[in-house]
Amino acid sequence: MNRSTTILLNLVLVGCLGLFLWWAEGNLDGYKIQILNLIAVNIILALSLNLIYGFTGMFSLGHAGFMAIGAYVCSILIMTPEQKVTLFILQEALPWVQNSHAPFLVAVIAGGAVAALFGLVIGAPLLRLGDDYLGIATLGFAEIVRVIANNIPRVTNGALGFKGIPDHANLWWNYGWCLLTLYFVIRILNSNTGNVFKAIRDDETAAKAMGIDVFRIKLLSFTFGAFFAGVGGALLASLLTTIDPKMFLFTLTFNVLMIVVTGGLGSITGSILAGTGITVMLEWLRFVENPVTIGDWTLPGIPGMRMVVFSLVLILVILFRREGIMGMREIHWGTVARFMKGGKA
């Protein structure tokens, strides 16, 4: 499979996606479009965590923190000053919060950039920790972000959060960012820098002996991940039009982690498949939270039942298919071609 064929096929695929989105926009109801939007955002989030955890081997649980930063920065920037006057009812917003305003594209980039900056700053001390300790420390970071967001009402409007955030994040923006993330992640991972990420995951000592500045490369990967987590958070804020600190609890990180682990740590295709599948399932499984009537026996609806089902699914995945759907494998055009020829995929 040569280079130009691959590029052509990729363009065709992107074209098909475009056509599908165009069709979806005109023919699907708001609920289904919302699910499509969530798929794109979840794929962005999964790819960013997979870059950190799956490809560079850093066990990070700080995703909700980066998402919160991206969401707040973006929301502050896209809401109009008038809107902010009516919104900040507890305390008046700080002047720079009150007066800053930017177009959506700039706001999303800013959200990602500020998250990346935080990634850089907290990564510098934290990435010296290994494995589980890093997980605990990043989890702590995410909680700190949430608590701070709760306690600086002049910036974040405290526990009330933001309402009526302009809903700029339509299918085109979300899938545009999703494709951009995908392009970036694929380019990085297919380059020698990506090989080095994986080298650190496989054997840090050997990587050092090969002249790799392990700490610098880890920080690079962590900052990338933080940037796209911030972007994901920013899109999510505009998509849901309302955010508050409670939204960025650990369960949010858990959702992303679940997608990454189910898809396969170290597989881009896995993140895409699981991102799509799990987002759809999360909605579809809402029926388990409704009251169930079998004969004359009625089970009252239990809110949160979906998460119980998902936890079970995750346990089953860990027990029976620890490497996830894809393991570290990828589906690319070469695999597809072999499959079409009837050979082993």
Next chain:
Amino acid sequence: MSMILETKGLTMRFGGLVAVSDFSASIPQGSITGLIGPNGAGKTTCFNMVTGFYKPTEGQVFFEGKELTGMSPHQVCRAGIARTFQNIRLFGNETAIENVMIGSFVRQRTGWIQSVLMTPMSLREEREIRDRSMDLLDVVGLAGIAQEKANSLPYGAQRRLEIARALATRPRFLLLDEPAAGMNPQESLELMDFIRTIRTRFDLTILLIEHDMKVVMGVCEHMWVLDYGVTIAEGGPEAIQSNPKVIEAYLGEEYVKYA
């Protein structure tokens, strides 16, 4: 002859244990030298001190006249020293060629920004790295299995891949930690030829740790013998073989007395 590597009084203490004491060696440019001694004599500790994995308690390391003491491993590698490990440490989930490409990273000029933007310079350099890595695999005789995952390779191939990966960092000084471990006599013989070949081809100076005496005596021009962290002898193969202290260290006092 100029010295490429000089160590002066290297000492490594772990708490009360003196793993290596006062190790001083001068290694001539372009030579093949050996570091031998019974198990636990402190050979690998010496390697770790030279390559920056351990910070010596006392003493200094000079490479090409510049002091390396206290540098981190990646800086030592950048300076031109590469190593292999006693227990093979490959990047197991990566293919053979990717392993070698990772070795090239330290000399790569284009960075991630250029990779993302696909600048011509970066694409060209990545292609060069791939070609050069393929050549290196060819040198160690692994060109045919370039696309195999490293941890699926047979033991001997893994050893050779580790050497190819070390060569990819463009070293001037190569440290091999037990390259013949687990090899049969025929393979050891080939290894000796191979070590001499890469020395000439890549203009290297080689220091190796080895237990296989046939290999050490066959390939090394000069060697140091450690026992309990102390340098008990140094010299050429003949001098070492007839040195009573060395015989005693390897075979025991009793053996020497009754031999």
